[in-house]
Amino acid sequence: MRAETVFLRCHCPFFVILEVESTDIFIDGVKKMAKLWGGRFDGKNEAWIDAFGASIPFDQKMAKQDITGSLAHVKMLGHTGIITPDEAAEITRGLLILQDKLAQGALTFTIENEDIHMNLETYLHQEIGPVAGKLHTARSRNDQVATDMHLYLKDTLAAVIEKISTLRQVLVDKAEENIYTVMPGYTHLQHAQPISFGHHLMAYYQMFTRDQTRFEENLIRTDVSPLGAAALAGTTFPIDREYTAKELGFAQVYSNSLDAVSDRDFILEFLSNASLLMMHLSRFCEELILWCSHEFQFVELTDTFSTGSSIMPQKKNPDMAELIRGKTGRVYGNLFGLLTVMKGLPLAYNKDFQEDKEGMFDTAETILTSLEIMSGMIHTMTVHTEQMKEATEKDFSNATELADYLASKGVPFREAHEIVGKLVIDGIQKGRYLQDIPLEEYQAITPLIAEDIYEKLDSVNAVKNRHSLGGTGFDQVAWQIQKAKEQLTEE
Numbered sequence: 001m002r003a004e005t006v007f008l009r010c011h012c013p014f015f016v017i018l019e020v021e022s023t024d025i026f027i028d029g030v031k032k033m034a035k036l037w038g039g040r041f042d043g044k045n046e047a048w049i050d051a052f053g054a055s056i057p058f059d060q061k062m063a064k065q066d067i068t069g070s071l072a073h074v075k076m077l078g079h080t081g082i083i084t085p086d087e088a089a090e091i092t093r094g095l096l097i098l099q100d101k102l103a104q105g106a107l108t109f110t111i112e113n114e115d116i117h118m119n120l121e122t123y124l125h126q127e128i129g130p131v132a133g134k135l136h137t138a139r140s141r142n143d144q145v146a147t148d149m150h151l152y153l154k155d156t157l158a159a160v161i162e163k164i165s166t167l168r169q170v171l172v173d174k175a176e177e178n179i180y181t182v183m184p185g186y187t188h189l190q191h192a193q194p195i196s197f198g199h200h201l202m203a204y205y206q207m208f209t210r211d212q213t214r215f216e217e218n219l220i221r222t223d224v225s226p227l228g229a230a231a232l233a234g235t236t237f238p239i240d241r242e243y244t245a246k247e248l249g250f251a252q253v254y255s256n257s258l259d260a261v262s263d264r265d266f267i268l269e270f271l272s273n274a275s276l277l278m279m280h281l282s283r284f285c286e287e288l289i290l291w292c293s294h295e296f297q298f299v300e301l302t303d304t305f306s307t308g309s310s311i312m313p314q315k316k317n318p319d320m321a322e323l324i325r326g327k328t329g330r331v332y333g334n335l336f337g338l339l340t341v342m343k344g345l346p347l348a349y350n351k352d353f354q355e356d357k358e359g360m361f362d363t364a365e366t367i368l369t370s371l372e373i374m375s376g377m378i379h380t381m382t383v384h385t386e387q388m389k390e391a392t393e394k395d396f397s398n399a400t401e402l403a404d405y406l407a408s409k410g411v412p413f414r415e416a417h418e419i420v421g422k423l424v425i426d427g428i429q430k431g432r433y434l435q436d437i438p439l440e441e442y443q444a445i446t447p448l449i450a451e452d453i454y455e456k457l458d459s460v461n462a463v464k465n466r467h468s469l470g471g472t473g474f475d476q477v478a479w480q481i482q483k484a485k486e487q488l489t490e491e
Contacts, residue, residue, distance in 0.1 A: 047111075053351075054111045056119055058358050063107070065151035066116050067099050069144060069227060072247035074135055082237050083134050091135050094128035116148070117141050138237035139230060142261040142349045146226040149357070151248065153270060156364045157219045163371035164212040164277070165491060168205050170375045172484045174383075175201040179477050182459050183298065183388035184397055193400055194392040194459040195472040197383065202480045207280040209487070214273040222266040225250035229260035232348035262348045264338065267360050271335040274363045278328040281370055285321035288377065292318045298391075300382040305373065320377060324370045331366055334359030392459035396424050398434055401462045402453070409448040419445060 071092060078088025098120060101107050113119040118141075124132040175198035185195035225248060228234070228241035234257045245253045254260035291298035301318055309315035341355045392398075399420050406416035420434075423445075427433055435457045442449040455461055467473035470480070 050114070051111050053114065055115045055354050055357065056109045056111055056113065058361060059116045059145070059148075060109050060119070061361050062145075062148040062152050062357075063102050063109075063116050063120065064099075065148040065155075066120055066144070067095055067102065068151060069147045069248065070120070070135060071095050071099075072244045073139055073227060075247060076240055076244045077134070077137060079243060080238050080240055082137055082239070087131055087134055090128050090131050091124070094124045094132060095135075097127050098123055115141070115145075117144055138228070138235045138239050140232075140261075142231050143226050143229040145353075146229070146261055146263070147248070149267065149360070150222055150224065150226065150250070153222050153266060153360070153364075154219065154249075156368075157215055157222060157270070159368055160274075160364075160371070161212055161215050161219070163368060163375070164208055164215070165488065167371055167375045167378070168208050168212070168484070169488055170379045171201050171205045171208070172481055172488065174378055174381075175199075175205070175477070176481050178383055178385070179474055179481070180460075181383060181385045181388055182392055182463050184391050184395065185472070191391075191395040191397040193397050193466075193472075194462045196463050196474060196477045197385075197388060198477045198481070199472040201378075202477065202484070204280065204284050205480075205484055208277075209484075211273065211277045211280060214276065215270075218266065218269045218273055220251075221269060223251040224266075225253045226260035226263070227253075229254060229257035232258055232261055258348045262345070262353075264342060264353070264356050267356055268335070268338055268342070271331070271338060271359065271363055274331050274367050275328075275335050277367055278324075278331045278370065281374055282325045282328040284374070285318075285325045288321045288381075289318050289325070292316075292321075296391075297387045298384055300384065301377055302380045302382075304380065305377045320373050324373065327366050327370060331363050334363045389459065392462075393435075394433065396427065396434060398457045398459060398462050399424055401456050401465075402434055405453060405456050406446070406448065409446075411446070411448065 074083075074088050074091045074095065077083045078085055083091075098107065101123075107119075107123065109116065109119040113122050121132060121135065124135065178197040178201065181197035182194050183197045183200065184191040185193045185200070225241065225245035227244045227248070228239050241253045245251075254263070288299065288301070290296055292301060301316075301321070303316075305318070305320040306316050307319040308317065337359050338356055341352050345352055402423070403413065403416045403420045406419065407413045411419075423434060423437065427437070435454060439449070439451060439453075442453060456465075463472055464474050467476055470476060
């Protein structure tokens with residue numbers, strides 16, 4: 001270490017000149033900075049303790065946002081006269097150098113410097129010298145990291161919203177191709193009533209539309225600047241928080257400094273929304289996995305989204321769909337993990353907050369990749385329309401059509417339900433379906449049944465005739481698709 005003159009600016013119209021020991025140290029001949037908070041301590045941690053406490057292995061993902069926040073902060077320091085214009089210009093020059101180096105992949109980060117903030121400040125010090133130390137004026141790592149996370153999540157939310165919108169468009173396109181594709185609708189995973197495959201796909205369109213809306217609302221509560229809250233109580237420097245918020249593109253600022261540095265609701269909201277999104281993706285994947293099976297053969301996924309077996313040559317496994325289904329669990333885990341971290345924390349900042357980032361990063365990467373894969377799977381999958389239709393002809397999913405037919409003829413529905421139930425039992429025993437029963441047998445039950453019953457029992461007609469608002473009737477599915485197109489165009 002060496003003695004060095006340091007100028008500390010204060011509110012007085014003069015500079016305080018102090019002789020202090022420089023924080024420069026040399027390790028293996030390379031100049032490094034001691035811990036930026038080290039003045040209070042006279043001991044040195046062991047390396048494994050430093051490693052346990054360091055966040056740089058994961059918070060380096062926010063390096064871009066950290067530099068962006070610092071550029072806004074130094075601009076404000078110069079704007080308000082807290083540092084001189086020359087100092088602001090020099091610090092800005094150094095930050096822009098780091099920004100370029102980061103983009104080129106030329107920056108490496110070390111555990112000795114703990115986190116992304118101290119790593120970047122060390123690099124800045126190497127680029128421009130002691131004036132780099134003025135960057136941290138009127139700022140704490142507490143509001144700095146909160147700002148980084150807000151910026152990171154704003155970027156992530158924009159990407160998530162875009163990918164959900166793409167998936168919704170893919171669903172609309174595939175649904176439009178399959179308005180007249182008839183398939184069994186299920187309850188309890190049992191054949192229930194025939195439906196349009198387009199109708200089935202549009203149900204997922206609605207789910208993902210709600211998901212997108214939740215992320216859009218999440219963005220509103222993420223678009224708030226904590227910068228300037230400092231450690232927890234604000235600062236005595238004449239900062240301009242609205243100025244930095246505008247520079248960073250934030251819509252508003254936190255009005256309470258304690259809340260600003262301790263709020264992680266916006267991350268919890270993101271993790272919660274992500275869990276709902278993954279639940280919907282997982283449900284869809286579960287159906288795709290079933291539909292790909294030999295027993296169903298309703299759809300086939302392309303080789304891009306499938307894998308084989310190391311021992312069974314015939315296998316074509318829907319692994320990407322299975323992985324999305326499986327990754328749902330880790331997203332749930334990230335939500336419950338942060339909820340548990342937060343539940344007992346007093347105001348304001350606590351080291352526990354270091355555990356708020358990995359789950360956020362992991363969830364962001366998981367849902368972005370899952371959405372992209374799902375869009376690709378749906379866009380490229382082959383729909384076996386004949387197989388789907390055949391599945392509605394060798395079952396009793398048209399039983400409700402017969403019951404409704406009798407009810408339309410004046411038979412009380414409960415009585416009609418019982419009549420049809422007995423016919424189903426008889427059909428199972430005799431190995432025939434409702435459309436195979438001769439007209440004379442129907443008329444022996446009740447003369448109200450006429451020749452037109454076979455038209456009603458046809459699965460295509462069963463779908464077409466369900467034209468109540470939001471139903472599976474072809475005209476209603478086409479209406480849903482048109483509304484969805486208009487919605488996507490407006491967005």
